[in-house]
Amino acid sequence: MLEIRNLRAGYGGSAVLHDVSLRVPTGTVAALLGRNGMGKSTLCKALMGLVPAHGSVRFNNEELLGLSPHAIARRGIAYVPQGRGIFPNFTVLQNLQLGLASRGGRGVPQHVFGMFPQLEPLRGRAAGTLSGGEQQILALARAMVAAPQLLILDEPSEGLAPLIVSELAALLPRLVSDGHMTVLLVEQNLELVQRAASFAAFLEKGAVVGAAAASDLGPRSAAVHRYLGLGAG
Amino acid sequence: MEFALDVLSYVLVLGLVAVGLAVIFALLRVLNLAHGEFLMLGAYSVLFATQSGIPFWAAVVVATVALAALGAIVEMLLIRRLAGRPLDSILGTWGLAILLRQAVVLHFGPASQNVDAPTSADVVIAGIVYPQYRLTVMAIAAAVLLGTVVLFVGTRFGLHARAAIARPDIAAALGVDVRKVAARSFVLGAALAGLAGALISPLISVDPNLGLGYLVPAFLAMLVGGGASVFGVIAGAGVVGGADSVLSLYLSSVWAQSAVFVLAIMLIRLRPSGLVRGRGERP
Numbered sequence: 001m002l003e004i005r006n007l008r009a010g011y012g013g014s015a016v017l018h019d020v021s022l023r024v025p026t027g028t029v030a031a032l033l034g035r036n037g038m039g040k041s042t043l044c045k046a047l048m049g050l051v052p053a054h055g056s057v058r059f060n061n062e063e064l065l066g067l068s069p070h071a072i073a074r075r076g077i078a079y080v081p082q083g084r085g086i087f088p089n090f091t092v093l094q095n096l097q098l099g100l101a102s103r104g105g106r107g108v109p110q111h112v113f114g115m116f117p118q119l120e121p122l123r124g125r126a127a128g129t130l131s132g133g134e135q136q137i138l139a140l141a142r143a144m145v146a147a148p149q150l151l152i153l154d155e156p157s158e159g160l161a162p163l164i165v166s167e168l169a170a171l172l173p174r175l176v177s178d179g180h181m182t183v184l185l186v187e188q189n190l191e192l193v194q195r196a197a198s199f200a201a202f203l204e205k206g207a208v209v210g211a212a213a214a215s216d217l218g219p220r221s222a223a224v225h226r227y228l229g230l231g232a233g
Numbered sequence: 234m235e236f237a238l239d240v241l242s243y244v245l246v247l248g249l250v251a252v253g254l255a256v257i258f259a260l261l262r263v264l265n266l267a268h269g270e271f272l273m274l275g276a277y278s279v280l281f282a283t284q285s286g287i288p289f290w291a292a293v294v295v296a297t298v299a300l301a302a303l304g305a306i307v308e309m310l311l312i313r314r315l316a317g318r319p320l321d322s323i324l325g326t327w328g329l330a331i332l333l334r335q336a337v338v339l340h341f342g343p344a345s346q347n348v349d350a351p352t353s354a355d356v357v358i359a360g361i362v363y364p365q366y367r368l369t370v371m372a373i374a375a376a377v378l379l380g381t382v383v384l385f386v387g388t389r390f391g392l393h394a395r396a397a398i399a400r401p402d403i404a405a406a407l408g409v410d411v412r413k414v415a416a417r418s419f420v421l422g423a424a425l426a427g428l429a430g431a432l433i434s435p436l437i438s439v440d441p442n443l444g445l446g447y448l449v450p451a452f453l454a455m456l457v458g459g460g461a462s463v464f465g466v467i468a469g470a471g472v473v474g475g476a477d478s479v480l481s482l483y484l485s486s487v488w489a490q491s492a493v494f495v496l497a498i499m500l501i502r503l504r505p506s507g508l509v510r511g512r513g514e515r516p
Contacts, residue, residue: 048406068412069405085403087396097389098396102408106389146408 001026002059002150002182009039009046009053016042017053018206026149027179029172031193031214032186034203040186041082043203044154047184048072048079059150073102078148082155084139088128092119095127095138099145108145116141133164140168144175150182151175157189169195190217190224234361236482242367244474245374248467249429250447251454252381253422255466258455259398260415263312263322267330268451269444271423275300275430276439277337280348289351293431300427301420308419316415330444337441350435370432377428378467381421385463394418450477453497459507468508473497 007020016039024030034040046053049069057064064072073079078099086095096108096119113120116137122130127138136156143151153172157165169192175181187193193200194217201211217224254268278296283289311329315322350366357363385391396404397411405411430443437443450473458469476496480489500508 050402050406068410069402070408070410073406073408079406081403081406085400085406087399087403089399090392090396094392097392098404098407098409101393101404142407 001061002184003056004047005056005058007043007046007053007055007057009042009051011042011051016206017046020055020203020206020208022201022208024182024184026182027176028199029176029183029185029197031197031200032184032203032208033188033190033193033200035188038203039206040203041154042206044079044081044152044184044186047152048077070102073146076102076146076149077152078102078143078146078150079152080139080143080154080156082158084135086127086135086139086142088126090127091124092127092130092138093123095142096145099142102146109147112141112145115144132159133161136160136164136168140171149180150184152184152186154186155188156185157187157192165189165192166195168192172196193217234359235363236478238358238361238363238367238371240475240478242371242374243478244471245371245378246429246433247447247450247454247474248378248470249374249425251451251458251466251470252378252463253425254448254451255455255458255463256385256394256418257312257422260394260411260418261312261316261322262319263315263326264319264452265312265419265422266323266326266448267307267333268326268422268426269446269448270330270333271300271304271426271444272430272447273337273439273441273444274303274333275427276348276434276437276443277341277430278427279431279434280341280346280439283348289349289435293428296431297424297428300430301424303427304420304423305416307423308416312419313412313416334441334444341441343441345438345440348434348439366435370436373432374429377425381425382463382467384421390414390417450474450493453493457497457500457508459504459509462507462509465507465509472500472508 002024004020004022007017008015009017020043032040032043042051045051047057047064049064049067049072053065055065059075059077062075064075087098093108096112100108118134118137119141122134127135130138140156156168172183172185173196176183185193185197194214197214199211199213200217201208212221250268250272254265257263257265257268275296278299279289279292282292282295287295307329311325315325352365354365355362356365356368385394393404393409394414397409397414401411454469454473455466456469457472458467459465473493477489477493480492484492
């Protein structure tokens with residue numbers, strides 16, 4: 001269980017998150033929706049210890065706030081940042097090996113290539129030469145190398161072709177299907193959220209202002225209209 | 234031929250100093266102005282150890298380990314607090330350099346001193362008679378540089394260090410303890426400078442201002458080569474050290490150094506990311 005309470009965070013003197021509270025049950029894909037500039041990426045960074053934050057973030061009954069980013073990663077939390085955060089001049093294999101930093105071990109587990117077979121023939125390629133979709137798969141695979149208990153995805157559909165987004169939508173529920181892993185999906189892509197998540201919370205001006213079951217998130221739903229400014233209302 | 238070997242010897246030693254400086258700068262964003270003093274202390278460590286009756290090669294090992302230990306202490310007490318603060322780090326390490334120089338003046342005096350080479354034998358290479366000790370220094374420096382390259386390119390530590398250089402935030406979020414990697418790199422850099430000072434101690438006059446003569450060309454080598462790549466820094470040491478040696482044949486030392494500066498500025502202008510692009514660099 002991920003439990004965020006009264007989280008405040010920002011950069012320097014300017015606060016971005018004012019009061020974020022959210023509970024994400026284990027074994028679910030939870031989405032966080034919001035327009036640009038509402039603090040979604042800042043929330044991801046705050047969860048990973050990459051920006052100063054106050055309040056409480058508990059995961060599996062352990063307080064994460066105050067821990068350094070590597071210590072948070074070593075508690076089974078993986079993060080795929082917006083823009084993917086791959087190392088373009090490293091090979092695909094080296095990028096995957098970096099995923100081992102949080103759990104130790106020397107070799108990339110073979111099941112990762114089983115899960116993402118398209119990466120197997122690309123092992124020796126420089127990651128920067130991959131297509132956008134392949135880079136996103138690589139970023140996801142690198143996170144999965146660590147066998148995380150919580151996976152934080154910051155706008156994974158950004159810049160991807162609809163077909164790749166569709167594959168992603170099919171993949172995410174499979175990741176949590178055994179009930180051990182949790183996914184926090186930060187997105188603007190309503191279709192991906194509808195297909196992959198079980199529920200969504202809405203972030204507006206640095207605070208969680210509402211939540212809805214993913215099945216209720218049609219383009220004409222009141223929540224979508226109100227918080228994302230989409231649909232006919 | 235003899236001149237070429239002299240140049241190669243200088244370039245390899247400069248490479249040791251410059252790689253240490255570059256690794257520290259790349260990981261900590263700290264320009265360590267005390268790096269030359271680490272080299273100077275390496276030379277004085279050998280002087281002190283040999284005067285105490287320790288055999289020369291054991292003294293070289295002692296000097297390297299001592300500078301690694303000093304590096305660990307300096308990292309813990311000073312550098313860790315200055316990381317990410319470029320101006321403060323310049324002032325802090327400059328202050329440390331003055332402190333170390335004056336400590337050496339107090340203990341050993343301001344006059345230059347000499348260390349005896351472990352051997353005065355010569356060897357004949359391609360018809361040239363050349364000091365065996367200089368060749369040994371070259372072999373050790375080349376082997377250590379190669380080892381450093383292997384460390385950064387072929388090991389888990391190196392992968393983590395290169396990731397931390399390129400994107401410290403992403404590396405940390407992946408579980409890399411960036412601070413520990415940086416601390417270890419600082420210790421490595423100090424040890425390399427100490428080893429360089431220890432190796433050259435029989436070839437030069439050992440005096441408290443010895444470090445400055447290596448800090449400036451090492452800094453230029455780092456800038457010219459591209460600080461994000463060990464290969465680049467070694468290439469930079471080749472360019473700066475080679476140009477300095479060749480120009481010194483025809484010009485006074487002041488004009489030669491000025492010409493090296495001009496050359497470095499031109500190269501930095503033409504290739505701002507360095508002669509060799511770092512493998513961990515952002516696009």
